[in-house]
Amino acid sequence: MPIAKMKRLQVLALERDHDALLRQLERMGCVEISEPDAPDAPESLRRCDSETADCLARQRQVQTAIDALRRAAPPKKAPLLAPRPAIGEAEYLSETGLADGLALARQVNEATGQLQQLTALAAQLETDRITLGPWLSLDLPLELTETRCCDVTLGVLPPFVPWDELCGQVQNEYPESELHLLSADRQQQCVLLITHKAVTAPVLELLRGRGFAASPLKGRTGTPEENRRRDTDRLAEVKRQQETLRKHLDELAERLPELYLCADRLASRLQREENRRRLLTDGCIVAFDGWVPEKKTARLTAYLDTADCDYTLSDPTVEQIPEVPVLLEDNAVARSMNCITEQYSLPAYDGVDPNPVMAPFFILFFGMMMADIGYGLLMLLGSWLFLKKKRPDDRSFMEMIFWCGVTTVIFGAMTESYCAEQSARMTAMDSATKSATDMIHALQLEYNRTRQGAITQEITEIIGGASAVQTSDY
Numbered sequence: 001m002p003i004a005k006m007k008r009l010q011v012l013a014l015e016r017d018h019d020a021l022l023r024q025l026e027r028m029g030c031v032e033i034s035e036p037d038a039p040d041a042p043e044s045l046r047r048c049d050s051e052t053a054d055c056l057a058r059q060r061q062v063q064t065a066i067d068a069l070r071r072a073a074p075p076k077k078a079p080l081l082a083p084r085p086a087i088g089e090a091e092y093l094s095e096t097g098l099a100d101g102l103a104l105a106r107q108v109n110e111a112t113g114q115l116q117q118l119t120a121l122a123a124q125l126e127t128d129r130i131t132l133g134p135w136l137s138l139d140l141p142l143e144l145t146e147t148r149c150c151d152v153t154l155g156v157l158p159p160f161v162p163w164d165e166l167c168g169q170v171q172n173e174y175p176e177s178e179l180h181l182l183s184a185d186r187q188q189q190c191v192l193l194i195t196h197k198a199v200t201a202p203v204l205e206l207l208r209g210r211g212f213a214a215s216p217l218k219g220r221t222g223t224p225e226e227n228r229r230r231d232t233d234r235l236a237e238v239k240r241q242q243e244t245l246r247k248h249l250d251e252l253a254e255r256l257p258e259l260y261l262c263a264d265r266l267a268s269r270l271q272r273e274e275n276r277r278r279l280l281t282d283g284c285i286v287a288f289d290g291w292v293p294e295k296k297t298a299r300l301t302a303y304l305d306t307a308d309c310d311y312t313l314s315d316p317t318v319e320q321i322p323e324v325p326v327l328l329e330d331n332a333v334a335r336s337m338n339c340i341t342e343q344y345s346l347p348a349y350d351g352v353d354p355n356p357v358m359a360p361f362f363i364l365f366f367g368m369m370m371a372d373i374g375y376g377l378l379m380l381l382g383s384w385l386f387l388k389k390k391r392p393d394d395r396s397f398m399e400m401i402f403w404c405g406v407t408t409v410i411f412g413a414m415t416e417s418y419c420a421e422q423s424a425r426m427t428a429m430d431s432a433t434k435s436a437t438d439m440i441h442a443l444q445l446e447y448n449r450t451r452q453g454a455i456t457q458e459i460t461e462i463i464g465g466a467s468a469v470q471t472s473d474y
Contacts, residue, residue, distance in 0.1 A: 002334070002353035004327040005294040008316055010036065011287065013309035018279060018286040021307060022272055025290065027089070028300050032325045033275040033290045050277040055270040058102060062266060065108035066259050072112070072246065073253035092265065101262025108252055108259075115245045118238050125235040131216055132231070134183040134190045135224040142220040142227070151200045153193040154215035159186055161210050170206065174199045190215070291325050316349070324349040334359045336399035363400075367407025371415045379405030 013021055025033070091097060135154070145152055157166075163181055170179050176196035183190045191212075195203050204212070220227050279288045292300055297313055304311050316324045326346045328338065334355040340362075347353055370376065383402040387395060 002328055002330050002356055003347065003349065003351070004329045006291045006316065006324050006327070006349070007294050007297050007313045008320065009290040009292050009300075009311060009313055011290070011304075011309055011311045013286055013307070015281055015284055015286055017308055018276075018281075021309065022275060023093070024303060025300075026268075026272065028292075028296060028303070033288055034278055034323075036280055036287045036289050046281060047277055047279065050273045052270065052273045052277065055266060055273050058105075059263065059266045059270065061109060062101065062105045062259055062263050065105035065112075066256065066263065068108055068112040069249065069253045069256050069259070072115075072249040075253070075256060087261065092261075093268075098262060098265045098269070101258055101265065104252070104255060104258055105262065108249070111245050111248055111252070115242060115249070118242045118245070122235060122238045122242065125231050125238065129228055129231045129235070132224045132228045134185065134188070135215070135217060136228065137182050138192065138224050140192075141222055142217050142224065143222075146197075149197060151193075151195050151197055153195070153200075153204070154217060155191055155193065155207070155212050156215060157189040157191055157207070158211040159184065159189060161189065163189065166207075166210060170203060173206070174203050177203050293327060321349050328353055328355065330355045332399070333363070333403055336396050336403055337362065338396035339394065339400060359403075363403045363407050366404040367409075367411045370404075370408040371411040373409050373412035376405045376408030376410075376412050379408060 011021070022033070138154075140152070142154075157163075163184070167179050167181075170177055174195070176199050178194045180192040180194075181189060182192055193203065193207070217224070217227075222230075275288075279286045281287070292313070301311075301313070326349055328335075328341075328346070330338075330353065334353075337355040337359045340358070341347075341355055367376070379401050383398045383405060386392070386398050387402070392398065
């Protein structure tokens with residue numbers, strides 16, 4: 001029967017054994033785990049604690065590490081039809097492997113975070129070096145802001161302020177002050193103001209009216225030149241640290257397959273944790289329901305009989321049929337139609353599997369329409385190599401191409417149609433086109449010659465007639 005018969009499984013087990021029980025059911029192909037349908041269940045039963053949120057956080061952590069490694073060291077392009085790495089069940093479910101993968105993800109994320117911090121610091125240092133440029137002519141420590149009698153103020157003026165006029169105004173109104181121009185460019189004028197403390201406030205008020213603002217060097221110590229040397233040395237050290245971290249990430253990029261495997265392990269763990277949320281427990285026992293293919297019940301009961309649990313297997317009732325998961329069990333040919341069936345909707349449990357009906361018509365009509373041995377052989381070879389080398393999770397599409405290739409070869413042999421025949425037809429048409437072009441060119445040339453001869457003859461006759469008339473006049 002194409003739609004697999006399912007059995008309803010009801011389990012009552014000890015709380016301490018439920019994790020191992022879920023793992024074993026997962027290996028044996030238990031299709032679905034659900035919350036027990038027990039309206040008269042005691043109120044002490046509650047949902048099991050689940051680590052779903054923790055699994056999701058770990059998934060994000062691993063995906064962040066994968067993205068970081070792909071940006072830091074883009075992986076080399078895999079060869080055509082490169083096979084996926086094979087891994088055993090024990091290695092896939094290894095808790096040690098999962099812990100190692102998470103540790104690798106943390107290591108990558110820490111290195112990436114440090115690299116981002118260093119990048120921001122390098123940008124800040126570079127900005128500081130540019131900011132110090134206009135002040136390099138100042139040979140005073142930046143922390144010097146006052147003496148016993150004077151105030152020292154650094155500031156900037158807009159570039160359009162006339163310097164000589166402003167200097168003269170300050171000197172005339174406040175002779176106890178001095179204004180020095182350190183540098184000027186299209187963006188600003190950097191100035192040093194030295195004033196007696198008694199006139200500092202009015203001088204600053206005058207300058208603010210001309211757009212004066214405090215310098216961006218507040219909080220620094222030492223001269224601008226000393227600050228720039230320190231920033232340059234620190235920037236060089238930051239760049240060395242960045243290069244070290246980039247090399248470290250390049251080395252970690254070789255372990256990118258471990259992170260992919262860790263992501264797959266976490267996906268499996270997340271599915272198990274979601275199943276755990278459907279369990280009911282009172283702290284000592286757990287209860288849950290599930291669906292198992294009938295052909296796997298013998299192996300399942302053999303295991304459950306040895307476990308400390310109570311279970312029952314039963315056929316689905318009429319009311320439960322809409323809830324029964326659908327598992328298609330088609331032969332090799334009909335299975336290839338899964339790629340089409342799953343795009344629309346799987347049939348109901350008590351319905352009809354469309355694959356055995358659709359497969360013969362689709363595959364045969366495809367072969368009748370193509371009907372070419374060459375194309376069919378290409379489809380056969382291409383799909384077989386893809387399935388053999390790539391080992392995809394969903395094989396149905398390539399299997400459909402394979403069977404369509406078989407019918408294409410068969411009908412191609414019946415109609416004696418080959419790719420070479422099409423190529424010969426194309427060659428013949430190309431030759432005919434060239435011959436027709438040459439013929440048109442020759443006829444056009446002959447037409448032009450005949451036409452030119454006729455025109456020349458008419459001109460000659462006209463000239464001859466004119467000469468005869470002119471002679472008769474004399």
